[in-house]
Amino acid sequence: MTSPVVYWACLVLTVFVSCSDEDEPTLPVNRYEFRVPENFPQPIYTFDNNPVTKAGFDLGKALFYDPILSRDGSASCNNCHIQATAFADSPVHPLSVGVDNRLGIRNAPPLTNMAFFPEFFWDGGVTHLDFVPINAIEADFELDETVENVVAKLNANKKYRDMFRDAFDIEEVTLPYTLYALSQFTNMMVSANSKYDRYIRNEGGSLTALELEGLATFSEKCGACHSGELFTDFSYRNNGLDSTFADTGRNRITALNSDIGKFRVPSLRNVALTAPYMHNARFKTLEEVLDHYDNGMVYYETIDETFVNQNGLGIDLEETDKAAIIAFLNTLTDFDFVQDTLFFRN
Numbered sequence: 001m002t003s004p005v006v007y008w009a010c011l012v013l014t015v016f017v018s019c020s021d022e023d024e025p026t027l028p029v030n031r032y033e034f035r036v037p038e039n040f041p042q043p044i045y046t047f048d049n050n051p052v053t054k055a056g057f058d059l060g061k062a063l064f065y066d067p068i069l070s071r072d073g074s075a076s077c078n079n080c081h082i083q084a085t086a087f088a089d090s091p092v093h094p095l096s097v098g099v100d101n102r103l104g105i106r107n108a109p110p111l112t113n114m115a116f117f118p119e120f121f122w123d124g125g126v127t128h129l130d131f132v133p134i135n136a137i138e139a140d141f142e143l144d145e146t147v148e149n150v151v152a153k154l155n156a157n158k159k160y161r162d163m164f165r166d167a168f169d170i171e172e173v174t175l176p177y178t179l180y181a182l183s184q185f186t187n188m189m190v191s192a193n194s195k196y197d198r199y200i201r202n203e204g205g206s207l208t209a210l211e212l213e214g215l216a217t218f219s220e221k222c223g224a225c226h227s228g229e230l231f232t233d234f235s236y237r238n239n240g241l242d243s244t245f246a247d248t249g250r251n252r253i254t255a256l257n258s259d260i261g262k263f264r265v266p267s268l269r270n271v272a273l274t275a276p277y278m279h280n281a282r283f284k285t286l287e288e289v290l291d292h293y294d295n296g297m298v299y300y301e302t303i304d305e306t307f308v309n310q311n312g313l314g315i316d317l318e319e320t321d322k323a324a325i326i327a328f329l330n331t332l333t334d335f336d337f338v339q340d341t342l343f344f345r346n
């Protein structure tokens with residue numbers, strides 16, 4: 001056995017060095033390598049253009065935690081994306097809060113498994129991960145800065161010029177490399193080590209009878225949209241939250257009436273940590289979410305046909321179904337991820 005001390009030292013310190021002792025071969029060797037979990041689909045992000053390196057990841061991490069990206073030096077990406085909640089916002093911010101405490105219009109989603117996402121935001125308004133930070137930097141209710149100013153501030157900063165040189169072999173900081181670095185950091189936020197994952201990959205974990213019942217009920221009643229190992233089919237749907245819309249969702253991107261009130265089906269990984277729920281943070285608990293699916297829906301013409309049945313709107317759920325589904329959803333929490341020192345601020 002590798003001793004715990006050596007094991008943790010290896011986790012924290014190794015880059016390219018292999019950690020082992022006589023009896024056991026290797027433990028995590030290169031923590032900066034992007035790996036696809038066995039039970040996941042192939043990533044969508046094109047790593048050929050922007051392979052993850054230690055220097056690029058460290059630069060992305062420094063930028064993510066640095067308020068230099070904001071107009072007045074008061075806010076960073078980390079203001080709204082916090083590791084303890086799987087890089088979603090803290091529950092004290094149902095809607096995101098930017099510089100000057102300006103209120104956003106939506107709940108900040110978790111940033112896990114971004115490399116596997118085809119589109120970003122609740123309405124799919126950004127189609128490539130590299131472009132997401134431009135929105136975050138320039139939105140007046142987020143960092144309220146221009147990308148030109150950010151690049152100028154980074155160029156004027158010796159620490160950053162050195163870090164960009166190490167990461168990308170460039171003498172002058174540019175926007176594309178700033179975005180590449182941020183993507184390297186977010187791409188590494190792969191969360192695939194929940195109790196459910198260990199069960200599904202046959203790594204010795206098992207689920208309780210209640211959790212298994214929840215998994216079966218979930219697959220039957222929720223799996224049409226929250227499908228696959230990321231628990232989303234990445235489609236845009238109306239799940240009956242409202243009958244009038246200040247935020248029209250997918251319609252803001254496509255301008256189609258048939259998209260009014262549709263929002264992206266969210267991934268449910270780490271969902272127990274990411275309250276409140278829905279794009280507008282409507283529900284505080286998973287119990288409230290299930291009550292909504294059972295009997296809280298309201299009609300608007302784009303409501304998903306899955307929810308329209310003879311008994312009215314929604315998905316029929318007994319109280320026992322709800323308890324089982326929640327027990328199952330709790331197995332999607334990846335405690336290793338939220339405690340992973342790799343993502344700690346330096």
Ligand code: HEC
Nearest residue numbers: 076077080096097098106107108109120121122133136142
């Ligand atoms: C003021 C709060 C705030 C700040 C600061 C912020 N974000 Fe976000 N982030 C959000 C919100 C809210 C959304 C969802 C936006 C939407 O759906 O319109 C989001 C979405 C995202 C997404 C897409 C997630 C998904 O599931 O589609 C990524 C990636 C992301 N942010 C990364 C970043 C990075 C990198 C930074 C720093 C450059 C940053 N964010 C700064 C609030 C914030």
Ligand code: HEC
Nearest residue numbers: 221222225237239263264265266277278279289293304306
């Ligand atoms: C017809 C598609 C569909 C079905 C079926 C469905 N959902 Fe959803 N779900 C969605 C959409 C779309 C959203 C986001 C809606 C929004 O924010 O406006 C969502 C949001 C959620 C959220 C909030 C997640 C977050 O991060 O805010 C949870 C939890 C959830 N669903 C659980 C379930 C459960 C449990 C079931 C089965 C009882 C289920 N869903 C069935 C489409 C569906």
